[in-house]
Amino acid sequence: xxxxxxxPVALNTGVPHIARIYDYWLGGKDNFAVDRAAxxxxxxxMPSLAARARANRAFLGRAxxxxxAEVGIRQFLDIGTGLPAANNTHEVAQRVAPxxxxxxxxxxxxxxxxxxxxxxGTTDGAxxxxxxxxxxxxxxxxxxxxxxxxxxxVAIMLVAVLHCVRDEDDPHRIVSALRDAVPSGSHLxxxxxxxxxxxxxxxxxxxxxxxxxxxxVTYRSHAEVARYFDGWELLEPGLVxxxxxxxxxxxxxxxxxxxxxxxxxx
Ligand SMILES: C[S@@+](CC[C@H](N)C(=O)[O-])C[C@H]1O[C@@H](n2cnc3c(N)ncnc32)[C@H](O)[C@@H]1O
Numbered sequence: 001x002x003x004x005x006x007x008p009v010a011l012n013t014g015v016p017h018i019a020r021i022y023d024y025w026l027g028g029k030d031n032f033a034v035d036r037a038a039x040x041x042x043x044x045x046m047p048s049l050a051a052r053a054r055a056n057r058a059f060l061g062r063a064x065x066x067x068x069a070e071v072g073i074r075q076f077l078d079i080g081t082g083l084p085a086a087n088n089t090h091e092v093a094q095r096v097a098p099x100x101x102x103x104x105x106x107x108x109x110x111x112x113x114x115x116x117x118x119x120x121g122t123t124d125g126a127x128x129x130x131x132x133x134x135x136x137x138x139x140x141x142x143x144x145x146x147x148x149x150x151x152x153x154v155a156i157m158l159v160a161v162l163h164c165v166r167d168e169d170d171p172h173r174i175v176s177a178l179r180d181a182v183p184s185g186s187h188l189x190x191x192x193x194x195x196x197x198x199x200x201x202x203x204x205x206x207x208x209x210x211x212x213x214x215x216x217v218t219y220r221s222h223a224e225v226a227r228y229f230d231g232w233e234l235l236e237p238g239l240v241x242x243x244x245x246x247x248x249x250x251x252x253x254x255x256x257x258x259x260x261x262x263x264x265x266x
Contacts (some may be wrong), residue, residue: 016038018161018215019110019119042208046205048255059242059245060159064155068096071165073154076093076158077148080106080162083110090120099124102127102128126147128147134158153183154182155187156266159189172228179232179265182265194257194259194265197256241258242260
């Protein structure tokens with residue numbers, strides 16, 4: 001099911017967009033010349049950005065797998081979905097439990113045009129896509145209720161998206177509205193780019209991207225990202241670089257980039 005009730009937003013292929021820049025760094029093909037130029041320019045400042053994007057994607061996969069396989073979560077609300085890539089949330093969750101129910105949310109028109117590719121889940125479970133802005137939690141929760149049972153635990157996923165919400169748009173209000181809508185036993189998954197690691201390069205990357213993108217990015221510190229988890233109980237190993245969140249290998253070689261954590265609502 002795809003829910004898109006706004007007038008189709010014309011794709012602006014003349015302005016780079018974070019979903020398509022990220023797609024390029026991941027090796028995807030759903031991007032335009034302006035996105036590739038912005039992505040390449042950022043890579044000249046920090047060549048490890050592509051590996052960092054992959055490390056984030058791998059974190060997403062490990063977090064979903066952990067929640068499905070070890071915690072028994074069967075419902076996922078994945079906000080800031082991105083373009084379809086390897087190991088989308090529904091694929092990881094439904095490989096563990098085919099009855100998993102997943103709702104994807106994104107506000108980018110090109111993600112909407114690819115949403116059908118995300119809706120190929122199992123017949124035992126369900127996948128749905130909502131075309132909405134993360135800031136519009138009322139719309140998201142109202143629409144998601146058609147697929148998710150909010151009396152049962154839900155994993156709220158805000159993976160590499162909160163940096164797209166500016167301080168003046170109050171990202172903490174988004175997280176608390178979502179927290180208030182789910183019962184105890186629900187989980188929160190966040191990853192967030194930061195300038196804490198390699199600050200000079202990350203400051204330059206943010207400045208270059210913000211010069212050309214219409215939706216600006218805000219990189220946040222460990223303390224600022226930790227605040228999103230106020231009122232939640234962080235699972236081990238806490239808020240750590242993506243590569244160090246329950247790595248599959250003892251000594252992960254991925255670059256340490258974003259902060260990542262998973263927490264439980266008590
Ligand atoms: C860097 S990508 C991350 C994709 C995926 N979560 C992952 O980690 O692989 C950020 C995604 O968030 C989406 N996004 C950015 N701002 C948003 C907003 N205000 N509301 C909904 N989606 C947003 C973008 O369109 C993009 O698809």
